[in-house]
Amino acid sequence: xxxxxxxxxxxxxxxxxxxxxxxxxxxxxxxxxxxxxxxxxxxxxxxxxxxxxxxxxxxxxxxxxxxxxxxxxxxxxxxxxxxxxxxxxxxxxxxxxxxxxxxxxxxxxxxxxxxxxxxxxxxxxxxxxxxxxxxxxxxxxxxxxxxxxxxxxxxxxxxxxxxxxxxxxxxxxxxxxxxxxxxxxxxxxxxxxxxxxxxxxxxxxxxxxxxxxxxxxxxxxxxxxxxxxxxxxxxxxxxxxxxxxxxxxxxxxxxxxxxxxxxxxxxxxxxxxxxxxxxxxxxxxxxxxxxxxxxxxxxxxxxxxxxxxxxxxxxxxxxxxxxxxxxxxxxxxxxxxxxxxxxxxxxxxxxxxxxxxxxxxxxxxxxxxxxxxxxxxxx
Numbered sequence: 585x586x587x588x589x590x591x592x593x594x595x596x597x598x599x600x601x602x603x604x605x606x607x608x609x610x611x612x613x614x615x616x617x618x619x620x621x622x623x624x625x626x627x628x629x630x631x632x633x634x635x636x637x638x639x640x641x642x643x644x645x646x647x648x649x650x651x652x653x654x655x656x657x658x659x660x661x662x663x664x665x666x667x668x669x670x671x672x673x674x675x676x677x678x679x680x681x682x683x684x685x686x687x688x689x690x691x692x693x694x695x696x697x698x699x700x701x702x703x704x705x706x707x708x709x710x711x712x713x714x715x716x717x718x719x720x721x722x723x724x725x726x727x728x729x730x731x732x733x734x735x736x737x738x739x740x741x742x743x744x745x746x747x748x749x750x751x752x753x754x755x756x757x758x759x760x761x762x763x764x765x766x767x768x769x770x771x772x773x774x775x776x777x778x779x780x781x782x783x784x785x786x787x788x789x790x791x792x793x794x795x796x797x798x799x800x801x802x803x804x805x806x807x808x809x810x811x812x813x814x815x816x817x818x819x820x821x822x823x824x825x826x827x828x829x830x831x832x833x834x835x836x837x838x839x840x841x842x843x844x845x846x847x848x849x850x851x852x853x854x855x856x857x858x859x860x861x862x863x864x865x866x867x868x869x870x871x872x873x874x875x876x877x878x879x880x881x882x883x884x885x886x887x888x889x890x891x892x893x894x895x896x897x898x899x900x901x902x903x904x905x906x907x908x909x910x911x912x913x914x915x916x917x918x919x920x921x922x923x924x925x926x927x928x929x930x931x932x933x934x935x936x937x938x939x940x941x942x943x944x945x946x947x948x949x950x951x952x953x954x955x956x957x958x959x960x961x962x963x
Contacts, residue, residue, distance in 0.1 A: 592617050658710040662703050669699030697751045704758045713762055722762025725755040745801045746808035769824040783809050803860045810841045831883040842868050866917035869902045873921050892929040896922050
């Protein structure tokens with residue numbers, strides 16, 4: 585019996601005991617839940633087998649590449665990688681039409697995108713930048729992400745549009761590198777502009793009314809754009825801006841990401857009921873642990889005490905917000921972000937004994953807070 589089914593059966597039992605539903609209704613609900621659980625188990629087994637089949641197919645492709653690789657020159661290797669990537673993507677798209685093969689389809693399309701990116705990067709060994717073949721091959725990099733994003737959005741796939749967007753930035757950078765005279769810094773600025781524009785468009789889609797049916801893929805693409813932003817901010821800070829330490833720039837992007845996420849959860853028309861934004865905020869809270877510690881200790885050259893206070897203070901703020909809003913993933917992340925810095929600071933200051941003492945005191949404070957919270961609920 586799964587955890588979910590056990591929770592459902594316990595709920596049915598509570599409703600029956602409280603006379604919310606009669607015994608006949610309870611029996612029908614138990615029967616329906618049992619059938620659903622059996623179907624879910626069969627579907628999971630099918631997914632595992634299908635995914636294993638896709639993995640074996642990818643391994644076969646890897647064996648083929650290993651066999652053929654030594655006999656090919658750089659042009660042949662580029663074409664082989666590109667052809668294998670197209671074949672994997674085509675196979676994944678074909679299987680996607682059959683819902684039962686969804687995991688295999690996802691794995692194949694993901695592998696196809698990775699192989700295509702590898703082919704474009706490898707092409708630098710085959711043809712020099714801005715040569716005729718490099719320009720043609722680089723120009724095709726514009727076609728690939730546009731086609732993939734359009735197709736995955738049209739098919740209403742929840743995950744692939746975000747992945748294709750992230751990969752699309754890689755394809756776009758390859759196009760500018762291979763087919764244009766733009767410098768590396770200029771390419772980074774262009775990618776920054778594309779990211780900002782895309783984030784604005786996704787935010788607009790997420791704030792649209794219920795008439796828009798693509799919010800699930802838009803949400804996942806928005807989450808992906810937040811993650812991609814950390815990479816581009818680092819590249820921008822260390823590249824065009826020539827900052828020796830990119831931490832303050834990363835802090836600014838983190839604050840922007842948190843602000844946009846909280847706005848999305850609070851907006852009247854935003855999909856606040858969707859767990860995706862909650863999990864994104866939870867990841868951002870966890871990300872504050874290394875980010876806040878590094879900023880305080882390395883960039884601002886402060887001691888472990890202040891760094892712990894800053895990070896744990898942010899965790900307390902996140903906990904209070906999540907407790908008021910009922911966001912369970914954020915509550916868990918805030919608890920971790922509160923405890924870990926205290927433990928690390930105590931171990932650094934007093935060794936194992938100090939760590940044990942600090943964690944014991946922290947546990948006592950948490951138990952006290954839990955008791956107070958329970959008292960409030962009881963009243």
